[in-house]
Amino acid sequence: MKKPSVIGLLASREAFYYLLLALLLAVVFPLVFDAFRLNLVGKYLTYAFVAIGLVLCWGYGGILSLGQGVFFGLGGYCMAMFLKLESSSPEATSNQSTPGIPDFMDWNQVTELPWFWQPFHSFSFTVIAVLAVPAILAFVIGVAMFKRRVGGVYFAIITQAIAAIVTILIIGQQGFTGGANGITDLRTLMGWDIRSNEAKLVLYYLCVALLFVCLLFARRILGSKLGRILVAMRDKEDRVRFSGYDVASFKVFVFCIAAMFAGIGGALFTLQVGFMSPSFVGIVPSIEMVIFCAVGGRLSLLGAVYGALLVNAAKTSFSESFPELWLYAMGALFIGVVLAFPNGLAGLYRRYLMPWERHLRRRPAQRSGVEGEQVVKEETA
């Protein structure tokens, strides 16, 4: 056993993949795409945040949440509230019956900024809220469910119901939330016009940078003992419990992390797209987010990023050229990824490309810690 050399090799190999992605996102895409396409890529990347979170909580933790859209939306709404308040200064809204509040509130005869909007005047509060609000909701749901050992299918259905509740609430409380239209017409971030091409480029790079922060953080989690405990939990939950671990708190933890990632994605989405609406919160977008992760490979962090990029790119190009076929393609993708290649792109890569690559390098097979030979197995539940 020559441990150090093995680890060194793994590190370099994995580093290579990360570097490749960084190169692709930070150099190749900006060179190849025009501002319009690059902005699209930026939007897709915000979904990659959700997908990475899902790798943690679904792929490794075995917790399938069909409510990630809620967290994405919460992060997005927090950011949107800040931007909206900025664009609703008393001067800019002087023609309203109550100047200084967002336009949709004025239309709904709200005459005073609601208390929960007040703190969003502060940017630092907003940044904290983008992380904290999804995390707190995830914590409450997680504690309630996991401490009572609700898991698997039941958890999925309940999170789905929560997505439905939150959507109806946002739409129904339009005086406070902007209703079905969402919070729109966001123009500046602390005086900086976020709609200009330069701003979009900066936001794109911000998005890429934060994506790597999240990727490395997730990698750190999975590389630690916590990652192995997650795998162990998915396999034999009871055994973990009888090894002295409070299983629920681990589940709550990854669920919260996944929620925070989704929240960051949502906030970046708002910044790049310029508005937030309940149509990203509901059941359908939430399930689509799961498929991004599944296509990439539910056990691969990098796969999740590629999955989010590819599915969204396919969606855009399909709906541009064959709108009728899009739903068929998406449906086939769901079925195919489950039936034919449950490990997604990452699995295909490992099965078909790695041996070939190995052959080229004439190196024996190596086990890599994080992006290891994990495969989707039958659930015991």
Next chain:
Amino acid sequence: MKTRTTLFFSRPRRRLLAGLIALPAVLALSTPLMAAKPATSEVNSTGLAVTDDTVKVGILHSITGTMAISETGSVQAEKLAIEQINAQGGVLGRKIEFIQEDGASDWPTFAEKSRKLLVNDKAAAVFGCWTSASRKAVLPVFEQYNGMLYYPTFYEGLEQSPNVIYTGQEATQQILAGIDWVVREKGAKSFYLLGSDYIWPRTSNKIARKHIEKKGLKVVGEEYYPLGHTQFNSVINKIKLKKPDVIYAIVVGGSNVAFYKQLKAAGIDLTEEKPLLLTISVTEDEILGIGGGNVQGAYASMKYFQSLDNANNDAFVKAFKERWGDDIVIGDVTQAAYLGPWLWKAAVEKAGSFDIDKVRAASPGIELTTAPEGYVRIHENHHLWSKTRIGHAKANGQYEVVYETKELMEPNPFPEGYK
């Protein structure tokens, strides 16, 4: 060709009414072949997609997703108008080429696609959007890149963008005349307001409530159900208890079907008019899904019905059916969408240029005597002066027009109390 002549010469006497403002446009229209085509550099100083022979415009609606049902009619109408304009020689001697994009019932997609149309395709005008949410999503894009959007849906108002021409009615136009009519003609004293839960029904009901209460009449109930809701028994029970004279219903989409079927099943026969039902959301398009038998007897207040009896409309309905099939029905929004390309053409020709700023400046005052609904004129606030009509739903899915305002209703997107 036949269509063109019918449309164009249908109302010769109106041309006098059209006045001086429309004259240049009319001249440009009637002499497309004789007039020397203005040079491209003259009519396009801002780099729009205009060549010596063509001009590109965008059509931006949902082809897929939940909204595709509603937006199909608008797409068909816009295409028909473009084809007719091309058959007449186009705009400033240039054929219109349209680029159609799918908003996919997804608001960011609308924003994306509008950016594509304006930035990549340099579309001279965009005809599109249906829901308020999609319009709100594209609005900043149109303002940023200075595009021109022709928006066809009747909507809640509270908006007036220099980059949008609203060819449908805003809420007050639709609502006030309808309520005045039921009060005057049917002696209505109490109203039950009901709607799907989103911005248009809520805002519209607020306007309605204000108007009703100003008249000293009573609103006995007001409530909203989530989009797609299919169980209306409880609210129907409440209606039975409160016994309003008028059910004022702004239910949309699939919920409509459930609502009218359950209303009928619960023994509220709309033809008896006890209570009477007045809606602003059920066009002929919706009746297809609900079934004519279920809405028979309801009243709708909007600016256009397919059964409207005038020569413009006869020609329009005929052309529409020839182009898109005999079974097709045409609702209010479809007609409004049809106006878009025509209003744009008139404005371009009045301005003598495709430049957005010149088209915008030329727009107020543009009138269309050939409109299927009769006559419309663009107001300073970018909405249309138009008449409001009351239709009485018949079993065959058509409305019979029972009333029409004498004067054009002035668009007032920011009614008192909403500013």
Next chain:
Amino acid sequence: MSPVNDDFILAVEGLTVSFDGFKAVNDLSFYLDPQEIRVIIGPNGAGKTTVLDLICGKTRATNGSIRFRGRELTRMKEHQIVRAGVGRKFQNPSIYEDLTVFENLEISYPSGRSVMGALSFRRDARVRDAVEEVAHTIFLADQLEQRAELLSHGQKQWLEIGMLLIQKPDLLMLDEPVAGMSVSERKKTAELLRVITRNHSVLVIEHDMQFVEDIADRVTVMHQGKVLSEGSLERVKSDPRVIEVYLGH
């Protein structure tokens, strides 16, 4: 806390659990001395496994008390019970098939059990030594980097025993540790158990009488959720009630 019970490492008193009216364990009491090796035997359905489930918190008691070194277990959560010093091996080998033998043992190593602890856990020399030592004990020193999935059935049983050992529990509970083993594996396991039971109190469920004879200090016979007989194997074997139950089956 009654002082009487504190002499025992484990005191089970009046333990009852009912599943929809069926009393799987009914008013059960027994006591375990420190360092004692106790074997529970009994026909199928006697409630043996349920007793272990109750002690380790997997099943909640309807009535009664379980005191472990003076601490009431019935109100504690599973992981708290484990941390208090109770280790449990399941009937079917319960190991993490996706992980290596090393990782299996590492997870059971009693440190870094909180979320933050697990995040900051380091695989230092102390952990490595402990793992290697246990691996040696359970005959798996050469398979440390092997995925657990690929082990033989007997090796999996040993691995689970090893996972228990590395926890350093005060009370070991083993549910049929030799079930499904080949003769040679069985011999090795008996040897292994003799080694590891030296410094622990042990509660074992087993059917294999030869094995029971080898290791048991005392035997408790259960029948229909109750204690039928208790004492040395010799005494229990000659108890007419026990004979009746076994022959009656």
Next chain:
Amino acid sequence: MFADYSMSELMSIFAMQGFAGLSLFSIFVLMALGLAIIFGQMGVINMAHGEFMILGAYTTWLTAQLFQAYMPALFAGYFFVAMVLAFLVSGALGMLVEWLMIRHLYHRPLDTLLATWGLSLILQQSFRSIFGAREVGVELPSWMLGSVALTDLVEIPINGLFVMVLSLLIALAVYLLMFRSGWGRQVRAVVQNRPMAEAVGIDTSAMDRTTFGLGCGIAGVAGSAFTMIGSTGPTSGQLYIVDTFLVVVFGGAQSLLGTIASAFTISQAQSTMEFFLSGSMAKVLTLLVVVGILMLRPQGLFALKIRR
């Protein structure tokens, strides 16, 4: 709240809301029975359940068209034919889907969720391609329209009664089939212990297929019945899925009786709240209460306490 009404009105309110609740109840039962079999008994999360319902609805619409075109004299009775056809069509598609897809996924319940979601997208687009994006209006024979007036205020819609009777009949049939027939015994045997069932000579894969088909067939009948009260469009099915799953889970997935009890509880709660609150908020509150209770009692209302 009550002060606005007279005593007799109050009585009527309760009668009418009770009936509204009952008809909601029968709708929930219809929606949930098929899923209770598929999800509760087989453990398959069928997200395409709503689309199987809509398939039944379209079948009904087609039947109505056929009768109108070729047998207008028999139109009054077409609905019964339509329901049988809806059962057969949805059931057959269900069996096909089971064979192509579900049988490979029995051990990965969460993956059935994703795969059936994909199926639902494909079905939606197929509906759109075949029947058009617009909702279709299903015409009812005249005897099904109208209502029976009990008092001035209290009127009972005939189609509501029809749905109610239908749901009771189907519930009864399912009960008899599952608990009183040899076939049902086999199904339950397969659910409880597959290897053992195989060992005693039950063809488990055929059982799976027919069970799944039965569940989908019942969904088809439900869809057929829904044409009387709701809309039939390509995406209408999605509206039902959350409610349906909540009803089944709330009842305790394994228990058919639980499903019925939970349908009753949720429907009565919702219709009562709808009367005192506005529609949207009643819906939110109902969902919240159900989710809240499920968090406190994850096994649902009627789960047995068993040794885990």
